[in-house]
Amino acid sequence: MKILSAAQTRALDEGTMKAQGITSLELMERAATALLNWLLDTLHPAADTPFHILCGPGNNGGDGLALARRLHQAGYQPEVWLLPAEKTSADYTSNLQRLPAAVPRHELHARHLPTFPAGAVVLDALFGTGLSRPLAGLAAQVVAHLNDSQALCIAVDMPSGLLADAPQPAGSAIVQAHYTLSFELPKMAFLLPQNADFVGEWELLPIGLESTVIHKLAVDNCFIEENFLAGRYPRRPKFSHKGTFGHALLLAGSQGKIGAAVLASRACLRGGVGLLTTRIPQVGYDILQTTTPEAMCLLDPATDYISELPDLQPYAAIGIGPGLGQEDASREVLRRLLETAKVPLIIDADALNLLGANRELLKLLPPDTLLTPHPKEFERLTGEPARDDYHRLEQLRQFARHHKCFCVLKGAYSALATPEGQVYFNSTGNPGMATGGSGDVLTGLLLALRADKRLSACNAALIGLYAHGRAGDLAVQQTGEAGLVAGDIVRFIGPALQELTDADLITEPPLSPRRGG
Numbered sequence: 001m002k003i004l005s006a007a008q009t010r011a012l013d014e015g016t017m018k019a020q021g022i023t024s025l026e027l028m029e030r031a032a033t034a035l036l037n038w039l040l041d042t043l044h045p046a047a048d049t050p051f052h053i054l055c056g057p058g059n060n061g062g063d064g065l066a067l068a069r070r071l072h073q074a075g076y077q078p079e080v081w082l083l084p085a086e087k088t089s090a091d092y093t094s095n096l097q098r099l100p101a102a103v104p105r106h107e108l109h110a111r112h113l114p115t116f117p118a119g120a121v122v123l124d125a126l127f128g129t130g131l132s133r134p135l136a137g138l139a140a141q142v143v144a145h146l147n148d149s150q151a152l153c154i155a156v157d158m159p160s161g162l163l164a165d166a167p168q169p170a171g172s173a174i175v176q177a178h179y180t181l182s183f184e185l186p187k188m189a190f191l192l193p194q195n196a197d198f199v200g201e202w203e204l205l206p207i208g209l210e211s212t213v214i215h216k217l218a219v220d221n222c223f224i225e226e227n228f229l230a231g232r233y234p235r236r237p238k239f240s241h242k243g244t245f246g247h248a249l250l251l252a253g254s255q256g257k258i259g260a261a262v263l264a265s266r267a268c269l270r271g272g273v274g275l276l277t278t279r280i281p282q283v284g285y286d287i288l289q290t291t292t293p294e295a296m297c298l299l300d301p302a303t304d305y306i307s308e309l310p311d312l313q314p315y316a317a318i319g320i321g322p323g324l325g326q327e328d329a330s331r332e333v334l335r336r337l338l339e340t341a342k343v344p345l346i347i348d349a350d351a352l353n354l355l356g357a358n359r360e361l362l363k364l365l366p367p368d369t370l371l372t373p374h375p376k377e378f379e380r381l382t383g384e385p386a387r388d389d390y391h392r393l394e395q396l397r398q399f400a401r402h403h404k405c406f407c408v409l410k411g412a413y414s415a416l417a418t419p420e421g422q423v424y425f426n427s428t429g430n431p432g433m434a435t436g437g438s439g440d441v442l443t444g445l446l447l448a449l450r451a452d453k454r455l456s457a458c459n460a461a462l463i464g465l466y467a468h469g470r471a472g473d474l475a476v477q478q479t480g481e482a483g484l485v486a487g488d489i490v491r492f493i494g495p496a497l498q499e500l501t502d503a504d505l506i507t508e509p510p511l512s513p514r515r516g517g
């Protein structure tokens, strides 16, 4: 799914009206229908539910007014609160005129703010994508009043006060919604941790925006869902053999962190690799051989950390970092690897920390290398703390462009930046995955996918991110969030990848009866 800027959202509205021959008022009615259906289907509100609808002067307020009429027609008794303004939009005005006289309406005033009764459902239709500056004055007061209340708050399109695609000054007045109901496509603001308290749970309501117009809009940011990946994970050919899927090398583990090597190895194997060799220090030999007999163990001469780079000739892809430690000798292994590797590389964890501490090594990154930092590791890589999540995202984009690499910024919506400066946000995963070792599992899975020559670098990264989160989502159904450990993610990598394969199932035409038979 494309993530549009506020300006592109307006262009899409215009394009939809033109292509479908409808008016903006009709489009607004679709939005009101979608909102009404969501309220009825999700909240199953009792007939006496006190709905309070706060309306601003633009089309967001227009949506609120249209919804008030539809709720009234459905047998509810909504109350409408209007934010006074010198100018109102045409569709706001039309919907105010169409509001049945029986619907109580009040003008908001600093000394006349609504008292929400117990069980109130408040719809925030003050401002949406048309917001041009932080809220001030009465609007800010109304927002603070709403945030202090006990009401269930549902934001229409955007929590009022939040910009769709840019940060706002700290301390700005922004609605803290329990739910945000937006239309058709996600907004960048929904995906960033700093906005979590405002956006709450968000959902996209389809309103028939024109797909041919969406198709033509050029964007830098996308939200990745299953239908985007369908067909990108190829099934295994009947006559395949282990050579078909590549031989991966993983350099991981040090004294006390052999578990990271085990988790990444197991994830790589479950990720479908043909052969896996894991390079570990001596201290890990019995552990790896016992826990992960499918992996071949290539012992380093050192006892506690990796000190020598093995011959790289046999390998189709190489991963380095999980549990590596930051010994000088391991740094030199990383340097030699960057200087000599001719196959795809995945760099994670301590290998990223070594890059951050020795930034001259970044110049050696071979093109298309995949790096998987969490925000702290990313900060070490850039050496410049981000001002906020928006700034970090731009740093990510610049980093991938500058180093011609793929870089995954891990988090709730992990973001993959490509050498071309595109950013893809992953949609799968859950807070149960915020546990030690989840990242090692991701590295192992990505290593398997990069070793598979049938996948491009970008597709391998997207499939890996998506399947990792999906495996976590399947696991959490059995373990609960608190009980989920990284090994549980490994167990569900297979089913998660299978889902992507199944999504690609081409339905064979039924056998046609023989002619005359």
Ligand SMILES: NC(=O)C1=CN([C@@H]2O[C@H](COP(=O)(O)OP(=O)(O)OC[C@H]3O[C@@H](n4cnc5c(N)ncnc54)[C@H](O)[C@@H]3O)[C@@H](O)[C@H]2O)[C@@H](O)CC1
Pocket (backbone or CB within 6 Å): 009, 012, 013, 027, 028, 031, 056, 057, 058, 059, 060, 061, 062, 063, 087, 088, 089, 126, 127, 128, 129, 130, 131, 132, 133, 134, 135, 136, 139, 156, 157, 158, 183, 207, 209
């Ligand atoms: N495709 C879509 O996404 C659709 C969008 N619609 C609605 O239309 C909304 C956008 O409507 P508009 O463009 O009219 O914008 P808004 O309703 O978000 O707000 C614009 C109005 O607020 C004023 N304003 C902006 N910032 C302000 C501030 N800080 N303080 C005080 N006033 C401020 C502007 O001067 C203007 O009058 C969407 O958010 C959505 O709710 C729907 O009606 C139909 C379909």
Ligand SMILES: Nc1ncnc2c1ncn2[C@@H]1O[C@H](COP(=O)(O)OP(=O)(O)O)[C@@H](O)[C@H]1O
Pocket (backbone or CB within 6 Å): 349, 374, 410, 411, 412, 413, 414, 428, 429, 430, 431, 432, 433, 434, 435, 436, 437, 438, 439, 440, 441, 442, 468, 469
């Ligand atoms: N709240 C969350 N929602 C979805 N995914 C998450 C969440 N928290 C963590 N993850 C995922 O779990 C992994 C954690 O990686 P990382 O921070 O490197 O952990 P570790 O270093 O312990 O292995 C990442 O892939 C991240 O996207």
Ligand SMILES: [K+]
Pocket (backbone or CB within 6 Å): 060, 124, 125, 126, 127, 128, 155, 156, 157, 158, 159, 160
């Ligand atoms: K709103």
